[in-house]
Amino acid sequence: MGLEEEIQELEEEIANTPYNKATEEHIGRLKSKLAEKKEKFAKRQQSSGGGGGYHVEKHGDATVALVGFPSVGKSTLLNALTNAESETGAYEFTTLEVNPGMLEYNGANIQILDVPGLIEGAASGRGGGQEVLSVVRSADLIIFVLSAFEIDQYERLQEELYENKIRPDQSPPRISIRPKGKGGIKVNASVDLTLNEETIKSIVREHGYVNADVTINEEVDIDRLVDGVMDNREYIPSLVTVNKADLLDKEYAKTVKDQLRGYEIDPDEAVFISAQEEKGLESLKEEIWEELGLIRVYMDKPGRGVDYEEPLILTEGDNVEDAVKKLGFTDRYRMARVTGPSAKHEEQQVGLDHELKDEDILRLVLRK
Ligand SMILES: Nc1nc2c(ncn2[C@@H]2O[C@H](COP(=O)(O)OP(=O)(O)OP(=O)(O)O)[C@@H](O)[C@H]2O)c(=O)[nH]1
Ligand SMILES: [Mg+2]
Structure with a gap:
């Protein structure tokens, strides 16, 4: 057999x-x-064979994968959120490979990947499914892009991911x-x-x-x-965005919300957008930031003051040691002082295990 x-x-x-x-x-x-x-x-x-596909390199501070059926508006969304120019079209399967774009938000570079339509049987190779799934597996966040008129696709997307060892919103x-x-x-x-x-x-x-x-x-x-x-298995957070909201009237919007509830999605947590008219994108960016759990740490540089323009981007739970490592100062580290949300008082002297919070100001004292 x-x-x-x-x-x-x-x-x-x-x-x-x-x-x-x-x-x-x-x-x-x-x-x-x-x-x-x-x-x-x-x-x-x-x-x-068949595995050779596209390997999209990870760039930036985090990677987000847009998953959705053909024609729901993934490429339109990518173009609206990032500097990318992904081909869009009124016919199915416009996108046949993974298109990357970079979203700059809160000083972070967030790589967004527009992947081709995940369809039933993607796992067996249709539509380049395997390669797409491997790209999704390495993402830090999955965004389910649903068209307001095809909410039921959510279930098939979930099944496809589950079958491919992805466990959205579960912890290990x-x-x-x-x-x-x-x-x-x-x-x-x-x-x-x-x-x-x-x-x-x-x-x-x-x-x-x-x-x-x-x-x-x-x-x-x-x-x-x-x-x-x-x-x-990959345990990846996810969020749901409902696209083409520009075409919704009040009555139908209610129907959509009921449908979302039917799939155990809280309608208040789904982000309604119009990728085409660039509506709701600010909320979506905020949600992406939240779900990724990124934090900004402003570096207080000797003689140059606090750099609010280009924060060091870390992840919730990261400590001073993670900051030092990311900056490549491990060998030169002497001590650290923190001002801001994680500090008890200004210029608090802290150890390497001190957990940093969003918008902390960090001053490192280094050996020459
Ligand atoms: N009304 C409306 N139309 C939209 C919106 N977003 C996308 N569209 C249209 O939907 C069609 C498909 O959009 P694409 O961005 O190409 O969809 P896609 O998900 O990338 O599709 P594939 O690449 O085939 O997987 C295009 O005609 C878009 O103009 C939206 O917010 N509102
Ligand atoms: Mg596309």
């Missing part, structure tokens, strides 16, 4: 097995097996596996688990572990556990 057939059979068996306590372990094993086979299949696809499962020499599989959990211990052991064993300590720090279901064991 070929790999594709095996995958299909496993999928069918999973779909046809009712989930309950008695079947849980069996389903766990099937899902783990399925994940392994899919991985093998994907590797085979890659090595049998809090699971760790430590292989050891003997003793079989041991499960330790810091929370009450609903999954049977035997299910967990089967999933881990199916992945090839014989002896290992498995530590689980969250209430996992089978899918999350398989994700954790596979350890190659």
Whole structure:
């Protein structure tokens, strides 16, 4: 039996097995097996050519991928947000490769990638799907671009990403596996688990572990556990933008909001825009900034004062050490002083582990 057939059979068996306590372990094993086979299949696809596609280099402080079906307005949006000139058209598949553009916002350079329409079956190569997906996998933020008239496409986009090991808006499962020499599989959990211990052991064993300590720090279901064991999923934040809002009347706008709710998208969190008329773009930029979790740090340079023009761009949670590294001053660092949101008082002397906040002013004292 070929790999594709095996995958299909496993999928069918999973779909046809009712989930309950008695079947849980069996389903766990099937899902783990399925994940392994899919991985093998994907590797085979890659090595049998077709993988060469476009590699868009990462530039700037962060990378954002616009995903959406053909003709929803991705290229129009890219052109409106950035310096890029991506071809747009009233027919499908105008864009056949990934087009990059740079958005300058709050002193940060944010690379925006317009990727061709993700369509059903993209994973099998249609529309350059595999290459597109690898570009999406390496993004820091995914923007679902929906046309106001095709909100239902959201579900298919989500499925396509999920199938390709992308987990929008999830955090990585809090699971760790430590292989050891003997003793079989041991499960330790810091929370009450609903999954049977035997299910967990089967999933881990199916992945090839014989002896290992498995530590689980969250209430996992089978899918999350398989994700954790596979350890190659991308956890990327996302936001939804609804384009062509210029064509909406009040009545239909309500319908769109109801549809969004139907896909568990809070209409207040979706950004309504008109890429063509350049409406709503400021809100979208703000949202991009928020979701990326970028922060500005103004450097106080000796003899030159505070540079408010070109801030150092870091990510929420970064500390002084990250700033020093990004500036390439690791070898010369002596001490740091911070003024602003993260400081207790002006010119506070702080250590390398001091966490910086947006709009802090940082002064580094360096060795000559
Ligand atoms: N009314 C209206 N039309 C828009 C808007 N944005 C894009 N369009 C039109 O929609 C059509 C498709 O836009 P594109 O930007 O080429 O769409 P795309 O998503 O890049 O499509 P592909 O490259 O084929 O994947 C064009 O005719 C645009 O002028 C908008 O905000 N309002
Ligand atoms: Mg396009």
